[in-house]
Amino acid sequence: xxxxxxxHAMRDMDIFTGTPERGVSDFDLIQEIxxxxxxxxxxxxxxxxxxxxxxxxxxxxxxxxxxxxPSQAVLVARGTACQPPCTFPQPLKQSCTSREMAxxxxxxxxxxxxxxxxxxPLSSPASKSSGGVSSQNRGGDTDMLERLLQKPKLVVVExxxxxxxxxxxxxxxxxxGSILGTSSxxxxxxxxxxxxxxxxxxxxxxxxxASLVTKDLPHRPHPHCLxxxxxxxxxxxxxxxxxxxxxxxxxxxxxxxxCVRRKELDASLQKRRNQNIDPFQTGHSKxxxxxxMNAVRLCFQCELEWEDGNKDCLSPVVSNPIYDKKxxxxxxxxxxxxxQYKGSCAGKTEIYMLCDKVQKDDIEIIFRRGSWxxxxxxxxTDVHRQIAIVFKTPPxxxxxxxxxxxxxxxxxxxSDQMESEPICFTYxxxxxxxxxxxxxxxxxxxxxxxEKPCVTAETAPAAEQPFLYSQxxxxxxxxxxxxxxxxxxxxxxxxxxxxxxxxxxDDTALINQLLDMPAIWxxxxxxxxxxxxxxxxxxxxxxxxxxxxxxxxFNQNFGSYPQDFSHYSDLQFxxxxxxxxxxxxxxxxxxxxMVHVKKEEEL
DNA sequence: CAAAAAATCGC
DNA sequence: GGCGATTTTTT
Numbered sequence: 001x002x003x004x005x006x007x008h009a010m011r012d013m014d015i016f017t018g019t020p021e022r023g024v025s026d027f028d029l030i031q032e033i034x035x036x037x038x039x040x041x042x043x044x045x046x047x048x049x050x051x052x053x054x055x056x057x058x059x060x061x062x063x064x065x066x067x068x069x070p071s072q073a074v075l076v077a078r079g080t081a082c083q084p085p086c087t088f089p090q091p092l093k094q095s096c097t098s099r100e101m102a103x104x105x106x107x108x109x110x111x112x113x114x115x116x117x118x119x120x121p122l123s124s125p126a127s128k129s130s131g132g133v134s135s136q137n138r139g140g141d142t143d144m145l146e147r148l149l150q151k152p153k154l155v156v157v158e159x160x161x162x163x164x165x166x167x168x169x170x171x172x173x174x175x176x177g178s179i180l181g182t183s184s185x186x187x188x189x190x191x192x193x194x195x196x197x198x199x200x201x202x203x204x205x206x207x208x209x210a211s212l213v214t215k216d217l218p219h220r221p222h223p224h225c226l227x228x229x230x231x232x233x234x235x236x237x238x239x240x241x242x243x244x245x246x247x248x249x250x251x252x253x254x255x256x257x258x259c260v261r262r263k264e265l266d267a268s269l270q271k272r273r274n275q276n277i278d279p280f281q282t283g284h285s286k287x288x289x290x291x292x293m294n295a296v297r298l299c300f301q302c303e304l305e306w307e308d309g310n311k312d313c314l315s316p317v318v319s320n321p322i323y324d325k326k327x328x329x330x331x332x333x334x335x336x337x338x339x340q341y342k343g344s345c346a347g348k349t350e351i352y353m354l355c356d357k358v359q360k361d362d363i364e365i366i367f368r369r370g371s372w373x374x375x376x377x378x379x380x381t382d383v384h385r386q387i388a389i390v391f392k393t394p395p396x397x398x399x400x401x402x403x404x405x406x407x408x409x410x411x412x413x414x415s416d417q418m419e420s421e422p423i424c425f426t427y428x429x430x431x432x433x434x435x436x437x438x439x440x441x442x443x444x445x446x447x448x449x450x451e452k453p454c455v456t457a458e459t460a461p462a463a464e465q466p467f468l469y470s471q472x473x474x475x476x477x478x479x480x481x482x483x484x485x486x487x488x489x490x491x492x493x494x495x496x497x498x499x500x501x502x503x504x505x506d507d508t509a510l511i512n513q514l515l516d517m518p519a520i521w522x523x524x525x526x527x528x529x530x531x532x533x534x535x536x537x538x539x540x541x542x543x544x545x546x547x548x549x550x551x552x553x554f555n556q557n558f559g560s561y562p563q564d565f566s567h568y569s570d571l572q573f574x575x576x577x578x579x580x581x582x583x584x585x586x587x588x589x590x591x592x593x594m595v596h597v598k599k600e601e602e603l
Numbered sequence: 604c605a606a607a608a609a610a611t612c613g614c
Numbered sequence: 615g616g617c618g619a620t621t622t623t624t625t
Contacts, residue, residue, distance in 0.1 A: 166616080171611060177615070261610070262624095293609095328608085359607095386607075 152200050152314070154208070154302040157249065158183065158193035159320045163332055167224060167259035167294075167324040176227050176256030179298075179322065192319060193251040194300055196244045203244055207303040210238040210252065211277045215295040215321040220282040222296045223268035228254040236268065237277060257296065257322065265291065279316035294327035328357040328386065333411040333420035345405070345427040347395030351376070355411060355420075357386040362414050365391055367425065369407040372397040376409070396427040404428055 158181040168176035181190030196206055212226060213219035225236030229252075232239070236258075242250050260268045272278070279299045298319040304312040323330040336354040343349030353365070360383035365376030374394035382390045396405060408422035 169610060175615070259610095326609090357607095 150199060151312075152196050152198040152203065152244070152304065154300055154314050154317050155195050155197050156192070156298075156300070156317060156319050157195045158190055158251070160192040160298060160322050162320055163323050163330070164325055165257070165322070166326050167257045169259055169261065175254065176258045178228060178254045178256050179252070181251075182320070191251040191253045192255070192298060193249055194317075195249040196242070196302075197248070200244045200248070202307045204305045204307050206242045206244050207305070208240050208242065208250065209277070209301045209303075210240075210255070211236070211272070211279065211299050211301070212257070212296040213279060213299040213318060215292055215297055218282045219280050219297065219299060219316075219318055220291075221269060221272040221278050223260045223265045223272070223291070224293070224296055225258040225260065225268070226298075227256045227258045231255070235275065236271065237275060252298075257324075259293065259324070262293070265293075279318075294324040294330050295321050297321050328359055329362070329415070331356065333358065333363075333413060333418060335409070335411055335420050335423050338409075338423070338425070341424065342404075342426040342428055343393050345396040345399055345401050345429060347393045349393040351391055351393060353389045353391065355387060355389065358383065358389070358411065359413075360386065363389070364412050364414060365389065366410050366412050366419070367394055367407050368410075369405065372407075393425070399430070401427065401429045 161180045161182050161184055165177055165179060179192055181192055184190045194208060210226060212222040212224050214222050225231075226238045227236070228238070230238045230240050238252065238255060240250055240252075242248075273284075279301050299316050300318075301316045302314040304314065306312065325331055334356040336356070338354075339352040340349070343351070360380040363383070365378070367374045367376065374397075376389075376391035376393060378389055378391035384390070396407070398405075405427045406424050407427060409425045410422040411420040412418070
């Protein structure tokens with residue numbers, strides 16, 4: 001078996017069940033004692049008792065086959081995993097039973113310690129409260145379990161928030177922020193918190209040591225550091241002592257994660273070693289080269305000090321993973337915008353998507369509605385600098401829709417199946433409502449005439465200005481994009497889809513572009529707006545042909561341009577993006593149609 | 604060399 | 615203190 005830190009397929013998955021990982025399962029813990037070859041573990045081997053007396057590989061197989069809740073073997077594993085800074089009063093190596101292993105300081109074989117605390121043997125109600133005790137447990141083990149459960153335990157009652165915090169370098173100075181609790185909200189901030197549960201009679205104090213461990217198994221010490229309150233300077237760990245009688249719970253406020261540089265990885269690990277921090281006794285693990293520097297877990301080690309001065313410790317507990325916000329491999333996916341939000345139900349509409357950084361080899365674009373699902377089509381070379389994707393829409397499931405259909409579009413990361421928030425995309429029917437079409441043509445014709453005298457841009461050869469030429473069809477104003485993002489909110493988006501159009505008439509493209517602009521739309525909607533038309537211009541039967549095949553021709557034109565953005569310079573791309581967002585800003589230095597838009601607005 | 608990741612800078 | 619921009623290093 002190999003537990004690779006950076007394994008994509010395994011990320012966030014329980015390796016036994018294949019189910020998404022939730023906190024740390026008991027299976028996780030058993031991992032600590034079952035290693036690849038059984039020999040790489042330093043320190044005492046697992047005791048030859050009960051289930052653990054079998055060869056490791058057998059244990060492994062046995063557990064793997066079992067779909068029942070964790071058995072007592074797991075609990076034994078918890079006990080054996082307990083390691084420095086806790087120290088056991090008794091040596092671990094002698095032939096001890098699992099019971100003793102689990103409860104080294106007061107196992108069944110140690111009546112003195114039992115009576116010392118004057119506790120009734122098995123009757124604590126608390127011992128019944130924890131579930132997961134299978135009836136499959138063999139006789140006698142129930143005793144052990146109850147004893148185990150009678151012992152106080154450390155529980156993570158508020159998990160750390162998995163994402164959203166950036167690991168800070170030391171060079172960034174400052175406090176490195178603080179880890180929030182998973183239930184933290186804008187208004188109510190929470191912190192990760194632990195709680196001592198179970199019986200605490202005669203318990204004097206509790207010392208909890210928090211450190212960082214690797215996300216994946218085995219949980220090795222992680223080179224990154226915890227900084228903030230209760231983290232001794234330069235230690236990278238956090239130590240708090242609690243009086244469980246006054247407060248069983250402790251919240252870790254102002255706990256930050258300070259990342260070490262890769263070149264300091266070894267030194268940091270060595271430091272942790274010197275501090276005797278290796279909660280799961282993973283020893284000098286090799287293969288730290290591929291250590292995942294973008295994810296950690298908090299690990300809590302707990303030492304109990306009893307009134308009689310004896311010390312006891314609990315097996316280490318780990319939190320859910322915490323991911324560095326800056327890492328593109330794990331960060332939250334986010335779609336910023338599309339250049340258009342509508343397209344034919346036939347698919348093949350070319351769309352530009354701007355998004356937060358993605359990994360070009362680890363991302364897909366999902367279209368879905370109800371049970372239907374399809375993927376946007378693109379190659380890795382269509383992902384531009386990690387922040388833009390040029391793709392083609394998939395065809396909708398139903399080619400005979402008569403109404404527009406809104407579907408969700410979202411980004412999904414292959415490796416962990418994480419998804420972005422969906423945005424809305426509208427599939428347009430092949431045959432839009434004829435009445436609507438006619439009505440809009442009328443309006444366009446009117447506008448077309450009025451704008452005609454101002455149009456001079458057709459002199460620009462389209463082939464030499466691919467982006468500018470195509471822009472009128474593909475780009476929306478920011479306002480309209482906002483509108484279009486809301487299902488059903490766009491009054492113009494469906495305009496002239498599949499309407500006929502004269503492909504050689506640049507004016508037509510301009511007109512449509514003008515219609516794209518809310519300002520123009522408002523203007524022409526104004527009852528006071530003069531709409532008197534000289535008769536005979538662009539009206540009558542020819543009006544239809546004026547708009548012949550606009551969309552088709554656009555697609556053809558556009559389709560002939562390289563889709564690989566890497567052929568263009570950054571400047572060109574930035575121009576594209578920039579114009580997309582602020583079309584009018586380019587007006588002065590561009591011979592594009594935009595010039596006229598501006599002029600019209602100045603009227 | 605270009606792209607991506609890491610590390611830093613500075614608003 | 616959060617975040618994007620910028621610079622440096624790695625691949």
